[in-house]
Amino acid sequence: MAEQHKVLLAGADERDLTQLAEYRAIGGYRGVDKARAMTSDALIDELQQANLRGRGGAGFPMGRKASLIDRKSPKPKYLVVNADESEPGAFKDREVMARVPHRLIEGCLIAAHAIESTDVFIYIRGEYLAEYEVLAAAVEEAREAGIFGDVRITVHRGAGAYICGEETALLESLEGKRGQPRPRPPFPPIQGLYAAPTQINNVCTIATVPVILEMGAEEFAKTGVPSSPGTAIFSVSGNVVRPGNYELDLGTPMRELIYEHAGGIADGRELKAVIPGGSSVPALSPDQIDVPLDYDSLGAIGTFFGAASLIVVDDRCCMVQLALRSTKFYMHESCGKCTPCRVGTRWMVQILESIENGTATHADLELLDSVGDNILGKVLCALGEFAVYPVASYLDKWRDEFVAHVEQGGCPFGSSSPLEGILAPSDQHAHSPMAAEALV
């Protein structure tokens, strides 16, 4: 079986790395000492040379972000770790926090030194209770061992809102407000948390930082592919034989991940589609899966690396049902600030429902395209786009299926699709008999 290349998760199969002593036994926290022996300028140069690209979705180089922090500002500087992980399909940050929390904490201390910060916040999604407990205990253990110096690390729990993964919504939420994105500029490195210079990175980005210190930026930059060095933890879910997380070099062919690591399509079915970056990105058809898994290669075929999360879909699945369930998610999670997103996602759901139940006409397919076009580029944050990208790709690549719904006056797949009748939170009976009583 194909081997993984464990760098972020190195050592976790052999030892209980949630324990400080165990992490230290494999050389843990030596990177902090190395970093603290450097000036922050030299450290930022090192990080820039490593060319580590953000693992949260956009792929912006982490070192470059650090170089944008206004370190001369009289205000405190903040480091914020985005552990909100709510993208459907993504479950990599969770494994890092549960299994190698000290590598994340070490990354925080190094990054904090680079931007001259003494205040670190880790914003973890509220649903991750077990992971919170492991991480909070590791923070406590490292603090008591005196590793923090003058740095404070606060683990802050969210309370269930996908939008709080968007970095400016996260900052609002962390400031105690409703998690609604901010207009930009100003960007967070200039004016972020509490209006002070703020570096925000994904869990896996920060957990890779100790690896850079250990290897040296020059060596790190030679791993993976030149445009995207290093490894990524790929979350594979859906209709494969062995779903799960696989840490692999960037540039590994998608086919190898799906067919060798994840064991191919389950139950002897055929591959129909791969949504490669979490549910918010355009899907690929089976003829496109020889693509190398890195930011630029995926970008070149019209999709995104996103959250390194592959949702594999087999031939039983109806693409209209897939689009409908996906859009209900984005409708439910829209923060409501921009009309095209708030109303557009709802409208998309209604059109998709009519296509699925057979009452739509050809004109409705055009309407669906146009509602999407009227969201793209007209909203404050990328959530609106995330609602449209996948649906537009299904409509483009599997158009005959949409047309068949219209022409046959119903779903050709019916209950043979696993998504038939799938409930979303927005479909459920919101008022229980108990709640009604309580209101009296």
Next chain:
Amino acid sequence: MTSLYDEIQEVRARYPEGSRSAVLPALRLAQERDGWLSRAALEEVADALEVTPAFCYSIATFYDMLHLEPVGRVTIDVCTNLPCALCGAQEVVEAFESELGIRAGETTPDGGITLRAVECLGGCGYATVVAVNDRYRQHARAETVPEILGELDG
């Protein structure tokens, strides 16, 4: 036993003075005590944070995990997002519905159990994910639903 007021003051001290960052942890503390956020609880939190109840209400309405209505002593959240759905989440929801005699979104008449369909819980590779009082049960299938419910009685 420390009062909610004192606990909230402790949490407040972790954040910069004058910020409202403690509102989420404070609302969580109130909900952990009562199971949900009643009007009285929102007023209590507001008082401890020196903000208005309306502000607390505006926050509580934004986040899915904060309940403005009573929920059962046990909450069962079944993920029905794409990866779990592709692996049979709907059958898991239906099995819970028929075992409990309620629909998703409802609470059993004795106030014991609330069943909900929820968005992705971040366990997509271990579908179907069910959170029982926020503790994840992974690889749930329709056939394992009686077992999950059986564990609640013990």
